[in-house]
Structure formats: C-alpha cells, structure tokens
Amino acid sequence: MASLQPVNSFRAGQVSCALWENDIIVRGQQKTIVKASISRRYKDRDGNWQTSQSFSRHEIPLAIYCLNKAFEAMLETPSSQAEMGQVEEVVIE
Secondary structure, eight states, X not given: OOOSSOSEEEEETTXXXXXXXXXXXXXXXXXXXXXXXXXXXXXXXXXXXXXXXXXXXXXXXXXXXXXXXHHHHHHHSOOHHHHTTOSOOOOOO
C-alpha cells in the first residue's frame, strides 16, 4: 500500500530527501516501488518556512549527499522494481 508518510528520509542542512512507496499495477499484479523526492527548506523574508526544489551552488553537495543516502537505502531494501526488471542490479566494489 502506498504510504502517506515517507518510508525513510535523509537530511543535510536545509536539504532533505524522502523515500516514498508507490503502488502500481504491472501485468495485472499490484507492485510497490520506491521513489525519492528532494527539497530545500528556507525562511522567506516574513519568517515563514517555504519549500523549494531549486538549489544554490553550496547546496548541491548537500543534495548529492542526501540522494546518495537514498540510493544506498534503495539498494539495501529489495523492491518490486528489481523483480519487474525496471532497475538493473548495481554492484559496487
């Protein structure tokens, strides 16, 4: 079942990445896949928290760090994506 809450999340500074489960139908069978979303939180000039998907030069390494952590978590937790042949097996030596 698709979750309304992320199944995992990673944060570096104001940048965060969340992993979400999504249910799909493949050849008449329900499968669960995991997808990642990345965002940056900041306060606007009125002091209200806002969310953005754009990153400045110094925030890009933080985004890369969060995405690497998300990728590692996806590799460590087998999903139906691999069963469906949608992702190739990655071997890191």
